[in-house]
Amino acid sequence: MADRVIAAHWSDADLAVLAGGVGPDGRRLPASGWMALRRLGWGAVAPAGVVVSDRVRRIAEEEAARALRLGCHRRAVVAALLATWPADPSARTSEEWSALRAALPEGADSATIRNRTRQIRAYLDGCGRLPAGLCEVEGPPVVARQxxxxxxxxxxxxxxxxxxxxxxxxxxxxxxxxxxxxxxxxxxxxxxxxxxxxxxxxxxxxxxxxxxxxxxxxxxxxxTPHTPPPLHGHRRALGVDWGVNTLLTATVADLDQDGVVVDGRPLRFDATGVSAKLVRLRRHREHLRTKVEHLTRLADGRPAHADPALTGKLARLEVEHEAVCARIRHLNKALAWSAARWLLDHATAHQASVIYVEDLATLETRGRSRSLNRRLSGAVRGTVFTAIAHLAAKRGITVVTVPARGTSSGCPRCGAALRHVNAPDRNVAGYRWATCTCGLTLDRDHAASQRITARGLTNQTKTRRDRNGRAAIRTATDTPVRRPARRPAPAATGPARERRKTAPTPKQTRPTGAKTSPLLPLRRQVPAPTHPPPGSAGKRPAGRTPQATNPSGPVRQVPHTVSTTPRHPHQVRGAVLGRGFHRHVHATPITHGTTAQARCPDHEDQTGNQRRSRS
Incomplete structure (x- = not known):
């Protein structure tokens, strides 16, 4: 029923009437979709021989109204592009971009402009002329089964x-x-x-x-009751940069009267191991799809009973392909929500009131290698941003997107162009490390996160919400960041310690509350018992069982002397094994009472103690 309503009114004239918001009687159309369609006389009709109630027709009309209103927004975008169509759409000038931005409806992002431009160019290449509007470019949408x-x-x-x-x-x-x-x-x-x-x-x-x-x-x-957080007036922020190998890299920054002060500690959520697993699963999925398509071509035109082995193999491959696809979806979802929770825990621990994220809709997969294109196309950046916005709304933290252009190519301190090398000790062109003529040398993603934070804090008065409620900064100016001044060392309160070697060094007593190693002592460090228990006479306290030096024949090695552990066991660097949802995720642990809070008295912990939150 909804598809019939959409197909009957998918025309430029009807979409213009719906976008105008005024009914035939001169009154404003209601906000409810089904009521607006009934006001226009576009009600749904049940198929012949089917009896439905008025509430069922209302459900179909609501689905049709949502699809038609989305078509009105796309129609306005296509009309703006056609009205300002340049000679070369792939290389618009600044004047052409200004004219296009003025004609576009509110809330149109760069991804929508790019996709609709490609759609119009494809129609132009196929028909040799520009389309008249949206309805000529694409057909009516199909309503989902819901x-x-x-x-x-x-x-x-x-x-x-x-x-x-x-x-x-x-x-x-x-x-x-x-x-x-x-x-x-x-x-x-x-x-x-x-x-x-x-x-x-x-x-x-x-x-x-x-x-x-x-x-x-x-x-x-x-x-649940929710009050939208403020868009400006923030003093402490968390800037997040998106990466391919390192999923998220964040930086804490403060805004004072002299500018933006950044914390030198990077916060990383490294999911390289999980990304490698996803790449292997995608390759396996593509291999299975190739097999399924090949067997489908072989089975075309044959009856099902002619070759039962081929039919059974095709069914098994389709089941396995669906299982691999489900595994990829579940792993992507778990990775995205785990990264979002980690980021929000850090924002809460550092008492940041806003999170600035680069606009990920402008990230494209063209012009790269095939492996990188595959990784970018299957990335979870959209799910990560949705999860961050959802969790931040519960905690009263604002999430704002900033322009992504130039965040990795410019220096966060002086604004000059960065030089990217492989490592700080390898001065060859690479990706991982960034250096500048001003003396800056740090990780590329860390430098980008500092630049993102500075853009957000200095341009927070330009933050606007679109029609979907998402906050964004469209145009931003860069401001140099600076490191906080180091505090002088505290003066010694007690007498100076004697450092001369005129006498033996006195034995130091270990304090009672000092930490001890949680590891068990080695076997050689365990003293042998003075009085062995009865029945254990003749046993060695430690060491291997003695073996004959010159055996007369082949001697089997003692079982307990055979090494059962691998020579190079898995060691997780920079994180605790098992932290998060996956053992190959290396994330910066969440701590309270960090150095950023110590230099800002307004954000100090009331208890004065350092606490560790749950991972």
């Missing part, structure tokens, strides 16, 4: 809260594919177990039903 019960009322859906962990959803659903009367619509009860992340006592809203693979998935939203 039922948004939020558009109905209590006559169609009822949500009851059983307890803190269970919810019962009552909904009228048909018992056959084509209900011929209202007797074919029956109330169904669906009991949903809430995950532990849903707090107790929150308001549970009407769900969305998604039939898939013989089952129905329930998207059950819930509401």
């Amino acid at each position: 039922v948004s019960l939020a558009a109905a009322d209590r006559q169609q859906v009822v949500v009851d809260r059983i307890d803190d962990r269970r919810v019962r959803v009552w909904s009228q659903l048909p018992v056959c594919a084509s209900p011929a009367s209202y007797r074919d619509w029956v109330w169904h009860a669906v009991e949903v177990v809430l995950p532990p992340t849903v707090p107790a006592g929150v308001k549970v809203c009407s769900p969305t039903l998604r039939p898939r693979d013989g089952e129905v998935r329930v998207d059950l939203p819930w509401q």
Whole structure:
């Protein structure tokens, strides 16, 4: 029903009427999609021989209204591009960019401009002329297989809260594919177990039903009171740079009367091991897809009973391909949410009120090697940003995107062009390290995170929210950052220690509260017992069992002398083994009471102690 409504009104004239926001009676269209379509006379009609209630038609009209309103936004973007179409779309001048920005609707990002430009160029190459509008470039969209019960009322859906962990959803659903009367619509009860992340006592809203693979998935939203955090007035921020090998690199910075002061400690979430695993899984997935396509071509035109071995092998390969795809999706999701939680824990520990992230929508995969293109195309940057925004809203922290152009090529201290080398001791062209003529030498991602933080703090008055509620800074000016002044060493309060060697060094007593090593002592360090227990006479306290020096025949080695540990065991550097969701993720541990808090009295810990948060 929704597809019929969209196909009937997918034209420039109807989209212009819907975008105008005024009905035929001169009144403003309602905010509800289904009510706006009924005001325009675009109501949904049930198929012949099918009986549905008014609430079911309302659900279909809401789905159609959402698709048509998205088409209105795309139509405005395409109209702006056609009105300012340059001679060379791949190399617009500054004047052409200014004219395009003035004609575009609010909230149009660089990725949308790039994609719609490619779409228009493809039509121009195929037809030899520019299209008249959006409806000539693309056909009507297809509605997904879902039922948004939020558009109905209590006559169609009822949500009851059983307890803190269970919810019962009552909904009228048909018992056959084509209900011929209202007797074919029956109330169904669906009991949903809430995950532990849903707090107790929150308001549970009407769900969305998604039939898939013989089952129905329930998207059950819930509401909690939330106040949007402020966009400006921040004094401490966390700047985040996106990387391919190192997933996230962050820097803590403060804004004072003299400018931006950065902390020299980089915060890294290194997921190189997980990325390598994802690359192997993608290669395996592509190999399986090649096999499936080859066997499908062999099976075309043959009856299923002619070659049962081929049919069975094709079915097994398709099942394995789907399992590999599901594993990649789950690993990407776990990686993204783990990185987002790690970043928010650091922001909370450093008491930062805003997180600045570079605009990842402008990152493209062209012009690189095939392996790098594959890694960039399968990256989880979009999921990471969504997770960061979701978790930050719960903690009252603002998330703002800043322009990404020039963050890795400019020096954060003087603004000059950086020179990228392999390592600080290898002065050859590379990627990992950045050096500057002003004396700056540090990690490339760390320098980019400092530049991102400085852009956000100095241009926070330019922050705006788009129509989706996302905060962004469109144009930014760079400001040099500086390191905090070092504190002088504290003066000695007691008498000076005697350092002359005129007498033997006195024995130092170990304090009672000193830390001891958690490792067990070696066998040779354990003293032998003075009185051995009964029955153990003749046993050695330590060492191997003695063996004959010149045996007469082949002698088997003693079992306990055979090494059972690998020569080079896995050692995690810079992190605790097992921290996070994966053993190959190396992340900077979250600590409270850092040096950044010590130099700013306004953000000192009230207890005065250093605490370690949960990983």
